[in-house]
Amino acid sequence: MPKKRHNNQYSKPPSVAPPSLSLSSSSRASEQNERSVNQILADLRRTAPRPTGVSQNNVAIATPTVHPSIRDILQIPEVPAPRPRRPQRRDANGRRIPPGPPPPRSWTSLSQSQPTFRDFKTDKKRQRQHWPLPGAYAPKPGSLVGEVLGRIVMDWDQQRHWNQFYFYTLPSHLRTALLGYILDFYEPGLSVADLRLVLTGPADSEFEEYDVEKPDLDLMNSDISCLDLSFSVGKSLKLKKLTEFLFPPDATIESHVQESWDTSEPVFGPTKLLPNLTQLSLAIEPGTWCAVSWKQLLTLANKLPTLTHLNLSGWPQPSLTGSIREPGSRTTVEDNNSYDWSEAIMVLKRLSKALYSLEYLDLTGCVNWAPALKAESDGEFVDWVRDWGKITMLRLRSSYALSDEHTDGNVFQFADWIDIATAVEKHIIAQRAGRGRWITVEKETLTESAKAVLEGPPPSYLSIRVH
Template sequence: MVFGLFDLSSGTATSCRQHGAAGPSDSPTVNERLSALRQVETPEGLQKKRDLADSVNQPSVPPELREILGVLESEPPKPKPGVRLREMRRTPGPAPPKSWLGYRSEWWSTLVMREGRARRKGNGLKSDAERQRPKELLRFSLLLDGKLDTDAGQPSGLLHLTLRRLAEQWDLFDEADFPALVDIPLRLRLRLLSYMGYYGPLIDTTDLQALTSGDETLTHLDLAGLAGHGALTTKRLVKLFEASATMTSIAPDAVAESWDAEETLESILTPSLTAPRFNTLTHLSLSNPPPTASWRDLLALSKSVSRLTHLSLAYWPRPTLTPNLTTATVSSRHSPDVRAGGSHYYSTLDNDYAEAAALLRQLSHNLLCITWLDLEGCADWVPALGTLNAGAHSDIPHDDASGWSPANSPVITIFAHTWKNPTYIRCAQGWLPSLTGLRDTDRSLAPDFGALLARQAHHFPAPLSSDLYEVDKRRGQMWLDIEQKLIATGHRINNIRRARSYKPVTMDFGWCQRAV
């Protein structure tokens, strides 16, 4: 057996190269094979190189010349498939849908066009700037809930921001958009109406109908800062309240056999029933009107809302039918001068409330269901609720030194005959003096009144300044004079109601509530 091949001449073994096996020096290594593969140009690689060269060699044009020449901007290279680009400061979560991103570009031109033609409804900017707005947002609602004098602060949240923005941008709404407001619940539209009085512009009867239309029952209406201003005058409110807004048709049971059949008596008598839209109101706020608000129109308005139980007339002017004749007189050679109007210029100083008491008596006859009254800022005529029927200088005998007669005082007519159900009257003056001014007044106070002021001292603000001490003192004396008249009025009202076994009225003075 032979295990190897030997060269007979040299006596050595023959090499493996003689039998076709390659040596390690002739065979390519792994790195050599990989470098050779990288140099092979495939069709896909050649196409990528051409695209990259085209994008790099594309000539660039400055932005100014590009706009002039109309050259399109070069598009950036497209990302590789399957690779997600990372955006700087991107909101976490999935990307927003395209419908959200395209909303601004779709509607922005329409909103800009409407903003250019805003305020074409006849409401002047001057009257809007001079409008007396409520001091607090949603004042009527807070007052009804008893939260007006608490430190609740301004409302917040998404609903508040939305309603405020809608009120501020109400000029962008066109009459063609008003039918879409019916889809909004009535409670939100009524809340928006309150925001309109605090943040929004002036409105007219068309806007009011759009915000109050629908099939839901309308019981609350807050027109604070809106009624009487601009095109929404009290006279137009009277026409709107008297108009029929909803129609309910009743079809007869019998169906005619032909079109030529004559109408029956039943179909003629029952074609439809008319129900006024505002006839169901029970809570109404007409506060913060202009100084030219008409009491004649208010009396006409009260006839259309006879079901009212809560009424706000805050900051209304003195009740009179002749506001432009307060300083006019009628002169004659054979008689002394006579006042042309029902109230003269110094009626408040003379405690002459004859005309105011007569108009309040007419108002009470139209609103028999009243249980709640807001008369804030009306301190100059609130004493008319408890004055004599013939004025302060009447010859009718008085029962006591307070100045009212049980037989002829209008307080009996109003709070014992027509208004039997009132339980709350807010008669705050609308402002409070500093505590320093109250303590240093020269006016002597009743013991119970002084003790009450001491207990409620936290309601009064700090003094204006150390240099305005005399101003604080005079303001405190003025406030005390008016406040004592209001307290005396509350005493007269409740004395009559207690004599008739009626529940006394709670008088809210803004800093305390009590049945005086």
């Protein structure tokens, strides 16, 4: 059989140009092809300007090196020396700095590690300490947001009137930060009127007078989860008024006939101003413990079952009736063991059943009644397994800072507070016994000089009160 013929559709192009292409080219192109590459480069070197030896794009032109004697004979100018390389910029640690001008001093000062606003407050007069709620937003000191909020609070008496239709339109994190600045820098303190202005806007009559549409509170405050009211409760903010503001009274319900049997019956209940509130700080200032009420706190707690973080710094001994101790009073382990904690246990048990979702509890300055957290009276005790089994952080600090000029009485007082907090921690761990979450009890720590005082002979008196 004859072999099949295959016509190759693709083939390798010839390496030599066809004669037709060379014949069709112009005479000028043929002359350029006859010139060598070296001749073309030499012509470019002669025609290129070289007063500085640098092109327009700031790229040095490569020129061939010539022997100095030949350069003198041919009168060729000397090649300019290359520019010296700029030394690399390095910081104090030897790391290379990014190119460009150095940043302004204000930028570098803000980038340094600084404590956040309201992160760790210390009253220099009384050496009292306060820890805010974890995760609460606060602008950095010296930042633009912090400066603007500070200027607003400095003129708050007029700002609350002229900008009453703008505060409630700010983002939620700026509104909570503004409330924190009012707490710290406004001398009269935060009031319910200020809370209403920032969270809900002015009164309804103001909206009607200026023909402004009322905001939708369900959407406006749905992303607020933290409310820090430290040092206002008992001073400029009453707990009863706060409860009425957060949970206004129920509206009157008119009876009506449903249009269809399939229509679900509406559920009426207390309106929540902050439906997603999970963190609340009700810390009080020293000297205002008589103005707070555990009964009102229980009323508020019954309406906040989803609360996970609570700060009760400085609160007095839990009691509904009867005499109570002042927080921070002189107390020892022996005094607490012989004290009747039945009423305090009853109040704390009701609080634990209302706030069963707590994970963080700050009782700074409440060490004198902390034994009620582990005491038992007539079979009643605080349940750390079921009611408060989710708490993983319990702060039992004294709120005092032990200065370098401490006395022996101060050191022994701090040692008693540490013993009380340690006893509470051991009780909670033993009660859970692996059935609940692990808990961390934050307590005082002693310096080396204070430990040396404890190792020495005890003083003859221990009735000195911490100042």
